[in-house]
Amino acid sequence: MSRSKAVDSEHFDIVVVGGGHNGLVAATYLARAGRSVVVLERQDHVGGAAVSAEAFPGTGARLSRYSYLVSLLPRRIIEDLQLDLELVRRRYSSYTPLPGSDAGLLIDNTDRRATRRSFRRVGADSDAGGFAEFYACTSLLAEKLWPTVTEPLLRRSEAQALVGDDSVWADFIERPIGEVIERFAQQDLVRGVMLTDALISTFARAHDENLQQNKCFLYHVIGGGTGDWDVPVGGMGAVSGALEKAAREAGVVIRTEAEVTAVAPNGVVHYQQADGASVRLSGEYVLANVTPGVLGSLMGGPDAAGFAPSSHPVAEGAQVKVNMLLSRLPQLKDPQVTPEQAFGGTFHINELYSQLEDAYGAAESGRFPDLLPIEIYCHSLADPSILSPELREAGAHTLTVFSLQTPHRLLREADHDEQRAALQQAVLSSLNSVLAEPIEDCILAGPTGAPCVETKTTLDLERELGLSGGNIFHGPLSWPFADDDDPLDTPARRWGVATDHPRILLCGAGSRRGGGVSGLGGHSAAMALLEED
Structure with a gap:
């Protein structure tokens, strides 16, 4: 076949653009319901951001390279798709050192007395009750709202009635999260612990009127009906691996190294194979497991019939991710x-309430914070299976x-390599500020002698995964319910996956309720199509 010759067109009931975890969820549900489904993935493997990789070749450690923990993947999806997946609960919620001291706040999920003593050690004994009351409120939100995420969207007034506590609703849904944090806690460190869930990949202040920080916070505290974040045994690769297995067993056709170049409102999709051949196929429906921004650019290509993509707000990511392999914990x-x-x-470092505000101000003025607010996870403590027997025996660990x-917005293409290196050093310096020894002394050297550290910026995520602006949520987060006047007159709208075109549906993190490793975007798209039929 010549490189310029187009392959004959094929037709499927469903074409899924993007083989991330949401695309696999949607594809599996629909294939099990008897639809013919093809998944097109640009990379040579599926899984998107939910993958494991030997980031440091020859070491025997497989790290969750991009995403790392699971909270929002519903048990219903796991059971419906019969996923062979084990999640481990962590005993400790968080540890936060008090800057300038040798004490820190340790939140122990199984020992309330120990947690109370820890509040006393950091001079926040009077905040212990408010902290517990604050999270009792989030538990109510989780209990009431979590079961709704696998159902058609409620309207705002219905969700408020379901929560059943207007004061809790007002605090977390209608007013900036900073107001309620400041009412429940007085100590700078305690307030910072409470705020961090509102700022994961969300560049915001505690008192922003647009409430993006509130939306981010809500998704971080309702997962599973408890807000607990679990460790997937085997790493994130186990999540995508289980989904790929389920998809193939259901009859889904998966094509990797298939880069989609155009999507038309009539269901025609063009993609390019690794050998350069152009392929044209069509579907009754196209499910877009890409960011809305990427979908808009794809819909300006061949067969678009003059289509001009509608504007969609693009939210930037606001994080740097550093993976490390250690010879031992510091x-x-x-x-x-x-x-x-x-x-x-979760190990919080330099995340006092005031430090988070100062860091925002520095970034808003055009520079990265001098002392980066960071948080750390050690997957291998909960799940050593990601390490080779030799590494486990030697006491090695991973850090994310x-x-x-x-x-x-602060990254520049022209000097990205230098910026990445500077950000990596800033992360290490921030970590060193709370350690009794330099973290560099604990970083394992790989077979070539190079230290086992890798850094992924938002620009890397944009390049490698197609995440617009490096945003892990694909765009601005939305509430997990519709406004009272939103049109919910079609299945796609009722499930939060509609676009301007009835045959094109979102099925990724850019759909309503789609952020995080949840499968909810894929589930919602599949349910909308099954309801349509």
């Missing part, structure tokens, strides 16, 4: 907390670091 300045405890949950308040 020692802390805090003599009363072990490294296993501190790294056993995620920064806050580091927006995409």
Whole structure:
């Protein structure tokens, strides 16, 4: 076949553009319902951001390279698709050192007395009750709203009635989250712990009137009806692997190294194979498991019949992710907390309430914060299976670091390599500020002698995964319910996956309720099409 010759057109009931976890969820549901489904994936593997990789070749460690924890994947999807997937609950919620001291706040999910003593150690004994009351409110939201995410959208007034507590609703849904945090807690450190869930990949202030921080916070505290974040045994690759297996067993056709170049409102899709051949196929419906921004650009190509993509707000990512392989966990300045405890949950560093505000101000003025707010996860403490037997025997561990308040707008193509290196060093310096020894002394050297550290910026995510602006949510987050006057007159609208074109549906994180490793975008798209039929 010549490189310029187009392959004869094929037709499927469903064409899924993008083989990330949401696309696989949608494809599997629909194939099990008897539809012919093809998934087109640009990379040589499926899974999107939910993958594992030997980031440091020859070491025997497979890290969750991009996403890292699971909270929003409903048990219903796991059971419906019969996914062979094990999730592990972490004992410790978080550890947060108090800057300028050798003490920190350790939140122990199983020992309330220990947690109360920890509040006392950081001078926040009076905040312990408010902290518990604050999270009792989020537990109510989780209990009431979580079961709705696998159903058609409620309207705002219906969701409020379901929650059944107008004061909780007003605090978390209608007013900036900073107001309620400041009412429930007084200490800078405690307020910071409460705010961080509102700022994951969301460049915002606690008091922003657009409430993007509230939306981000809500999704971080309702998962599973509890807000707990679990570790997938085997890493994120186990999630995408289980989904790929389920999809293939259901009869889904998966084509990798198939880069989609155009999507038309009539269901015609063009893609290019690795050998350069152009392929044209069509579907009764096209499910877009790409960002709305990418979908808009694809819909300006051949067969678009003059289509001009409608504007869609693009939200930038605001994080840097650093993966590390350590020979051992580092020692802390805090003599009363072990490294296993501190790294056993979410390790917050330089995330005081005031520091998060200062970091925002620095980034808004055009520079990265001097002291990066970061949080750390140690997957291998909960799940050592991602390490080779030799690494486990030697006491090695992985660390995943995620920064806050580091927006995409500050990155430049021209000197990205230098910026990436500077951000990596800034992350290490931030971590070192709370350690009793330099983290560099604990980083394992790979077979070539190079330290096992890799850094992924939002620009890397845009290039490698097609995430517009490096935003892991594909765009601005929306509430998990519709406004009272929103039109919900079609299945696609009722499930939050509609576009301007009835045969083109969103099925990724850009759909309503779609953010995070949840499968909800894929589930909603599949349910909308099954309801349509």
